[in-house]
Amino acid sequence: MEFADVVRRRRMVRDYDPDRPVPPEVRDRLLEHATRAPSAGFTQGWAFLVLESAADRELFWSVTASEGAPDAWLTRMRRAPLLVVPLSSKDAYLDRYAEPDKGWTDREEARWPVPYWDVDAGMAALLILLTAVDEGLGACLFGVPAERVDGFRAAFGVPPSHRPVGVVSVGYPGADDRRSPSLRRGRRSLDEVVHRGRWLTPGP
Template structure:
C-alpha cells in the first residue's frame, strides 16, 4: 500500500466485525515496537496483546459502559484484539545514566518533557499505521478504570498509556456517526503550521 493510502486509512473506528486477526498479521503490526522512537534508544515500550475472549470481555466490563451510555454501540467488547500500550520509565533513566549519555555533571540530566509518554504516543501512531497497512482499523481508549493493570498482568514498573482496539472495521460508510456530528471542523493548515 502506498504511504499516502496508509495515512488516509488511519482513523479511529468504534465498530468492528468479530473476525479474528491472523497471528502473522498481528506479529507484523506489533514488531513496529522495534522501530518506534525511544529517547536515547531507551527501549522502554511494552505491549500486551490481548486476544483471549474471556480477558477481552473482562477489560470491556471495566471500560465500555461510559461509551455505551453516551449512545455508542459496544466496540471494546467486539474488537478481536486489544493491545495495551505501556511504557517503563525506568528504562529511560537507566539509559541516560550510561557513560555515553551522562551530562558533564555526571548525572542523567533533567527531563524537560517526560519523553517516555511522548514516545508512547509515537508508538501508538506507528501501530495504527501498521494496522492500516494490513487493512485493519484501530481505536483507542485510555486507562480510565481501576484494576486494568492487574487484570492484564502489567508489571508494576510499567505505566499504562491506554489500549489500542484492533480489527476489521464494520463501518465502511466512513460517514460521521451521530455522536460526532457536533465535533469541531478541521482547523485550517495555516492555523496549525507556521513557516519561518
C-alpha cells in the same frame, strides 16, 4: 498501499466484525512495526500487553468500563478481536540516561522537558494504527480511565514500573460506520497550525 494513502485513510474505527479475528501473522506485523518507533537514547522502554482471547478481552472491559448497561460506543468497541495496550517505563529512560555515554550521573527526572517515555510509547501506538490501515484493518486509540488504572494493573499483573498510555483496538471494520461528532469541528488548516520562523497569532 502507498504511504500517503495510509496516512489519509487513517481514522478511528469504533465498530468491528466480531466473527473475523486478526490473523496471527498480521498481529505480529503490527507489533513488529511498533518496535520500529523512535525512542530517546534508543531506550525502547515500551512494552505491549496483547489481549486477544475472549476471556482476556472480557476481563479488560470488566475492569475498565463503567458499571451499568453499555452505551453504543462500548457495545461496538467490545466487538474488537484484538486489544494492544502500549505501556511506558519511566525507569528505563532514567536508567538509560544515567549511563556513561549520555553524560548524566543521576536519574533526575527534572532534566526531562517532557516525558519522552510516554511520547515514545505514543509513537509506537501510531505505528500500530498506520499498520492496521495498511493491512486493511480498522483501529482506534482510546484511554484507560484514570480511576480504573489500578484495577487494570491488578487484573493483568502490570508492574508499577509500567503505565498504560492508551489502548489500541484492532479488527476488521464492522457495519456501523458512524463517525465521531467531533469531526464536525473540521480539520485545521496548515495556516492555522504552522508558524514559520516565529510564532504568529492568526488574524481574525
